[in-house]
Amino acid sequence: MSLGQSLxxxxxxxxxxxxTRYGFDMPQEGDLQLACVRAPKAPAKILSIDPSxxxxxxxxxxxxxxxxxxxxxxxxxxxxxQDQEFIAPGWVRQPYQCVALVAAETLEAAxxxxxxxxxxxxxxxxxxxxxxxMAPDAPLVQPEHPGGNLLRENKIKxxxxxxxxxxxxxxxxxxxxxxxxxxxxxxxxxxxxxWEDGRVMLKACTQNPHYDQADIAxxxxxxxxxxxxxxxxxxxxxxxxxxxxxxxxxxxxxWHLKRPVCLRYSREESxxxxxxxxxxxxxxxxxxxxxxxxxxxxxRINGDTGAFASYGxxxxxxAAVHATGPxxxxxxxxxARMAYTNNTFNGAMRGFGCPQVALAHEAQIxxxxxxxxLDPFDLRKQNALRQGDHTCTGQLLRAGVGLSECLERIxxxxxxxxxxxxxxDDYREGVGVGAMFYGIGNTGASNPSTAQVEWMPDGRVxxxxxxxxxxxxxxxxxxxxxxxxxxxxxxQIDLCRGDTDKTxxxxxxxxxxxxxxxxxxxxxxxxxxxxxxxxxxxxxxxERHLEVELRDGLLKTxxxxxxxxxxxxxxxxxxxxxxxxxxxxxxxxxALDPETGQGRPYAAYAYAAQCARxxxxxxxxxxxVTDVAAAHDxxxxxxxxxxxxxxxxxxxxxxxxxxxxxxxxxxxxxxxxYHIPTAADAPNITPLIVEEPEPTGPYGAKGVGEPALIPxxxxxxxxxxxxxxxxxxxxxxxxxxVMEALTAAEGETNCED
Amino acid sequence: xxxxxxxxxxxxxxxxxxxxxxxxxxxxxxxxxxxxxxxxxxxxxxxxxxxxxxxxxxxxxxAAWQAAxxxxxxxxxxxxGETLHPMQQGFADTGAVQCGFCTPGMILTALDLVxxxxxxxxxxxxxxxSGNLCRCTGYHDVVRAVRRGAKYMRGEGEEQ
Numbered sequence: 001m002s003l004g005q006s007l008x009x010x011x012x013x014x015x016x017x018x019x020t021r022y023g024f025d026m027p028q029e030g031d032l033q034l035a036c037v038r039a040p041k042a043p044a045k046i047l048s049i050d051p052s053x054x055x056x057x058x059x060x061x062x063x064x065x066x067x068x069x070x071x072x073x074x075x076x077x078x079x080x081x082q083d084q085e086f087i088a089p090g091w092v093r094q095p096y097q098c099v100a101l102v103a104a105e106t107l108e109a110a111x112x113x114x115x116x117x118x119x120x121x122x123x124x125x126x127x128x129x130x131x132x133x134m135a136p137d138a139p140l141v142q143p144e145h146p147g148g149n150l151l152r153e154n155k156i157k158x159x160x161x162x163x164x165x166x167x168x169x170x171x172x173x174x175x176x177x178x179x180x181x182x183x184x185x186x187x188x189x190x191x192x193x194x195w196e197d198g199r200v201m202l203k204a205c206t207q208n209p210h211y212d213q214a215d216i217a218x219x220x221x222x223x224x225x226x227x228x229x230x231x232x233x234x235x236x237x238x239x240x241x242x243x244x245x246x247x248x249x250x251x252x253x254x255w256h257l258k259r260p261v262c263l264r265y266s267r268e269e270s271x272x273x274x275x276x277x278x279x280x281x282x283x284x285x286x287x288x289x290x291x292x293x294x295x296x297x298x299x300r301i302n303g304d305t306g307a308f309a310s311y312g313x314x315x316x317x318x319a320a321v322h323a324t325g326p327x328x329x330x331x332x333x334x335x336a337r338m339a340y341t342n343n344t345f346n347g348a349m350r351g352f353g354c355p356q357v358a359l360a361h362e363a364q365i366x367x368x369x370x371x372x373x374l375d376p377f378d379l380r381k382q383n384a385l386r387q388g389d390h391t392c393t394g395q396l397l398r399a400g401v402g403l404s405e406c407l408e409r410i411x412x413x414x415x416x417x418x419x420x421x422x423x424x425d426d427y428r429e430g431v432g433v434g435a436m437f438y439g440i441g442n443t444g445a446s447n448p449s450t451a452q453v454e455w456m457p458d459g460r461v462x463x464x465x466x467x468x469x470x471x472x473x474x475x476x477x478x479x480x481x482x483x484x485x486x487x488x489x490x491x492q493i494d495l496c497r498g499d500t501d502k503t504x505x506x507x508x509x510x511x512x513x514x515x516x517x518x519x520x521x522x523x524x525x526x527x528x529x530x531x532x533x534x535x536x537x538x539x540x541x542x543e544r545h546l547e548v549e550l551r552d553g554l555l556k557t558x559x560x561x562x563x564x565x566x567x568x569x570x571x572x573x574x575x576x577x578x579x580x581x582x583x584x585x586x587x588x589x590x591a592l593d594p595e596t597g598q599g600r601p602y603a604a605y606a607y608a609a610q611c612a613r614x615x616x617x618x619x620x621x622x623x624x625v626t627d628v629a630a631a632h633d634x635x636x637x638x639x640x641x642x643x644x645x646x647x648x649x650x651x652x653x654x655x656x657x658x659x660x661x662x663x664x665x666x667x668x669x670x671x672x673x674y675h676i677p678t679a680a681d682a683p684n685i686t687p688l689i690v691e692e693p694e695p696t697g698p699y700g701a702k703g704v705g706e707p708a709l710i711p712x713x714x715x716x717x718x719x720x721x722x723x724x725x726x727x728x729x730x731x732x733x734x735x736x737x738v739m740e741a742l743t744a745a746e747g748e749t750n751c752e753d
Numbered sequence: 754x755x756x757x758x759x760x761x762x763x764x765x766x767x768x769x770x771x772x773x774x775x776x777x778x779x780x781x782x783x784x785x786x787x788x789x790x791x792x793x794x795x796x797x798x799x800x801x802x803x804x805x806x807x808x809x810x811x812x813x814x815x816a817a818w819q820a821a822x823x824x825x826x827x828x829x830x831x832x833x834g835e836t837l838h839p840m841q842q843g844f845a846d847t848g849a850v851q852c853g854f855c856t857p858g859m860i861l862t863a864l865d866l867v868x869x870x871x872x873x874x875x876x877x878x879x880x881x882x883s884g885n886l887c888r889c890t891g892y893h894d895v896v897r898a899v900r901r902g903a904k905y906m907r908g909e910g911e912e913q
Contacts, residue, residue, distance in 0.1 A: 008845060008846070009850060024790065184888055186887065235852045236851075266794060267794060644848075644893075644894075648891035650891070671886070672793075679887075679895060680880055
């Protein structure tokens with residue numbers, strides 16, 4: 001049984017040998033190279049595009065503009081907001097939007113060509129923040145959108161927040177902000193496309209091959225089956241490879257030129273032209289009784305989604321649904337609003353709005369504790385969601401609620417760190433806590449996965465899945481699930497993954513959904529295969545009522561016979577039948593009420609609690625996160641080492657969000673100005689796995705990819721706040737912000753003197 | 754200009770290498786050594802790390818001509834046939850490989866470190882690896898991997 005074993009991730013060998021080929025590594029001898037012509041700013045009318053200076057460069061063979069797009073211009077992941085134009089048709093909405101595409105025999109010629117294309121712009125006034133976008137008479141970013149610049153408003157109404165706040169013994173009110181964050185997967189976007197048998201073939205990095213296929217077909221104006229997408233090995237994603245990036249350009253060029261073409265973004269292009277995590281403005285008013293029981297939350301959340309909706313709807317809705325944090329809150333009034341602006345678009349990034357609201361809900365708990373003179377850790381335990389509680393959308397949590405255990409696991413560590421805290425003239429220390437709950441899969445929407453498992457005549461088994469493994473380990477986890485269900489060693493199963501010709505749609509590698517949703521689809525496929533084998537055995541033995549079972553890789557009859565499944569497979573093959581099991585799983589959900597946000601948005605939730613210990617250097621204002629303990633309820637750890645790997649990776653990404661990461665358009669366009677944590681910045685991490693089985697999960701499993709990151713920044717903010725004696729409500733906690741807090745703290749000390 | 758150097762133990766001889774070409778471009782585009790990655794092109798991420806006479810360098814910042822007459826080691830030159838180099842084995846065994854894009858550079862930097870400090874402390878490892886960015890692992894398993902690889906290289910076998 002491979003379930004629960006820390007098997008080494010599939011593909012590791014090729015990766016340590018340097019043999020793995022990423023989308024980035026696709027170029028072959030003789031391929032054409034592509035380069036994008038990008039607008040310097042937005043909004044702008046395109047007055048003219050003159051390709052002739054580019055065409056006169058040796059090696060340049062074609063310049064494409066929007067006129068060359070045979071199908072739909074406007075694409076996008078969410079069906080109701082398809083609004084992203086990959087080659088601007090006459091109007092530029094966001095900075096660095098592509099306005100023309102150059103194909104050339106060499107990379108140098110393509111890039112020179114892109115610089116040479118002459119574009120005349122008429123720059124127009126735009127809107128660059130939520131406030132500007134919502135001002136009366138603001139220029140419209142997407143005039144086609146019925147709501148003006150307001151992309152969406154999501155409301156959560158439960159009970160009566162205003163009256164509960166009036167009656168509360170303590171009310172705390174504060175404003176929190178976070179900034180835009182870049183995914184910074186180490187692999188920049190890259191891929192290759194070619195023409196074969198009247199179809200476009202595309203092999204590129206992605207988190208969602210079947211979506212890519214559908215939207216590329218739309219872009220080319222052809223039926224879906226005329227496009228084949230193969231997921232290249234993908235060097236990280238974190239949400240950044242959910243939207244299309246290079247794919248439409250590759251497909252368009254291959255379609256017109258009938259030759260293999262390659263495109264790879266530079267890091268600058270990757271940072272400038274692809275989506276970011278939304279920065280959010282959050283105003284929270286929370287009330288509690290004298291014992292610290294939370295009574296109410298009133299929250300207003302504003303976000304800027306940039307020029308294209310991307311995953312803006314999902315982020316807005318998730319932020320609203322998770323605004324209470326993992327705490328019982330009977331009276332809730334949340335309004336989250338998301339506006340279009342002329343900034344580079346913001347989309348999905350690990351957590352979809354939850355890491356942002358976690359800063360607020362955790363600081364609010366600390367503030368309530370401070371007001372009441374209660375212990376902030378005890379307050380979390382006291383208010384933690386438990387089995388039988390309802391969430392702010394009115395969903396009854398029937399089972400699989402492991403938050404209390406997560407808190408219990410980190411409590412001794414937290415208490416120990418607290419007892420060791422030191423303040424000297426040179427440094428101050430602090431300890432903070434963060435907790436979270438996270439709905440697995442898409443919010444209040446169908447998001448099925450499908451899979452097949454086939455027993456081959458040679459005795460091996462093949463698992464077919466459209467689920468993109470981007471390094472997080474879904475290949476390994478899905479194989480472990482299939483192997484466990486069939487009672488086979490993992491080594492007996494081959495994997496066919498992410499090829500739209502050979503696999504069916506598993507949905508996006510997002511929302512921490514692949515273990516839970518695709519894992520269930522694989523379970524279903526394996527069960528279906530088993531049924532076919534049992535039926536096949538009866539048929540082969542011509543004993544219709546024989547009792548047969550599949551155990552330890554063999555078909556065993558009640559009268560003691562043992563049959564190799566491959567024998568049955570060969571028997572079925574004689575009548576042209578393949579022993580292929582089909583599986584499909586769509587979580588049980590209800591859509592949220594548009595006015596009250598009430599409903600059952602997710603079938604399962606993951607829970608986590610983390611604590612962080614920091615040391616702030618008083619002279620330099622440098623913050624060093626020395627330790628983080630992270631307890632995660634994953635339902636069941638299919639591969640414990642992979643779970644720990646996700647936790648540790650999430651913690652350090654959360655540290656980046658807490659202390660250093662802020663995308664500033666035009667200023668942080670490569671890694672020397674956009675800093676992510678290094679090995680020297682990373683704390684000692686204690687990953688702790690909690691397994692509160694999810695009854696609807698495969699072997700009880702849920703997900704961990706995004707939960708890993710969500711509590712970290714709040715825990716660090718809390719720790720720095722404790723060290724400095726004042727709450728840190730704005731991320732990232734830069735040197736300037738620490739210095740300001742230190743100076744203020746010093747001023748207070750002097751006054752007291 | 755012509756360029757001669759030793760690549761993974763074998764002499765290579767190239768005609769007509771442009772003076773401004775980087776070692777990374779030559780390795781990837783002329784010699785098919787795709788294990789060296791370009792993550793930023795400005796020497797910040799370390800994904801392009803190779804060994805030049807045993808020292809870890811960012812090949813995106815190293816002019817190709819600087820390799821003339823010297824020994825270049827890429828990740829492809831580490832394994833002996835099917836047998837992984839002990840440092841590669843260390844990375845594999847500890848689960849330090851997630852997306853794997855940074856892994857070749859990490860392994861080569863680790864080799865440079867272990868050359869200087871056969872039994873590196875965690876702090877030495879963190880300092881040495883701080884020029885190699887990873888977005889997946891949080892470095893937790895990377896530190897374990899280098900420790901484990903160094904141990905294998907000392908011939909001490911599995912870590913307890």
